[in-house]
Amino acid sequence: MIQLVRRMCSKISRRPLVLCGPSGSGKSTLLRKLMEDFPNSFGFCVSHTTRNPRPGEVNGTHYHFTSRESMLEAIKNNEFIENAEFSGNMYGTSKLAVEHVLSDGKVCVLDIDVQGVKQVRNTDLNPWYIFLKPPSLDELEKRLKARKTETAASLRLRLDVAAKEIEYGIQPGNFDLVLINDDLDHAYKQLKEFVETNMMEKDSILEKKIDEQIIG
Numbered sequence: 001m002i003q004l005v006r007r008m009c010s011k012i013s014r015r016p017l018v019l020c021g022p023s024g025s026g027k028s029t030l031l032r033k034l035m036e037d038f039p040n041s042f043g044f045c046v047s048h049t050t051r052n053p054r055p056g057e058v059n060g061t062h063y064h065f066t067s068r069e070s071m072l073e074a075i076k077n078n079e080f081i082e083n084a085e086f087s088g089n090m091y092g093t094s095k096l097a098v099e100h101v102l103s104d105g106k107v108c109v110l111d112i113d114v115q116g117v118k119q120v121r122n123t124d125l126n127p128w129y130i131f132l133k134p135p136s137l138d139e140l141e142k143r144l145k146a147r148k149t150e151t152a153a154s155l156r157l158r159l160d161v162a163a164k165e166i167e168y169g170i171q172p173g174n175f176d177l178v179l180i181n182d183d184l185d186h187a188y189k190q191l192k193e194f195v196e197t198n199m200m201e202k203d204s205i206l207e208k209k210i211d212e213q214i215i216g
């Protein structure tokens, strides 16, 4: 019973986590590490996309791969929290995907772009917002090239968009934390510290309060 109450309370106390940053800034890389360290605390909110899967990407795990027609229909039916168009493809977070993570009692993690962040601000999701900034556009270009997922045209577009996103990302007040992904271990350490300070401690304080109320 105590476990159940604790679980219910911790669920409502846990604000989602938004990780935003230009394509290639390292969002997936950092989130993978976070999920490995806290497998029971965080749940990745699986986005929908109309783009084709990259090698190794699994439907339902990395993305829900879908068609433009079904996605437009679902958006019309108000099934999405946010959606964005990038490089001729649609991306979006469905309400169901968020509910799926919450029903597991986990903190919902959203990997979204600036367009998505602006829309999430108009919802009652109330997440923590973290912006991941590449050390420079040159370094971003190097990393995207090394990832070997882009054509010359899609690389160009990503770099153009990145410059605008960084402008928004570093503006004071837009994010709770701006993380520079220079050295990966250092960036991860900062992310982990932010999470432990702002997201974990509050939960343990809440759990202590629940224990005091229930046990006496």
Ligand SMILES: Nc1ncnc2c1ncn2[C@@H]1O[C@H](COP(=O)(O)OP(=O)(O)OP(=O)(O)O)[C@@H](O)[C@H]1O
Binding pocket: 021, 022, 023, 024, 025, 026, 027, 028, 029, 030, 143, 144, 146, 147, 181, 182, 183, 184, 185, 187
């Ligand atoms: N600190 C770092 N130093 C060097 N390489 C890095 C660092 N962080 C990430 N990378 C590499 O940069 C590339 C881009 O990272 P990743 O795919 O995680 O970016 P992303 O923000 O998730 O991109 P997208 O939005 O396109 O999915 C990957 O090949 C990754 O291994």
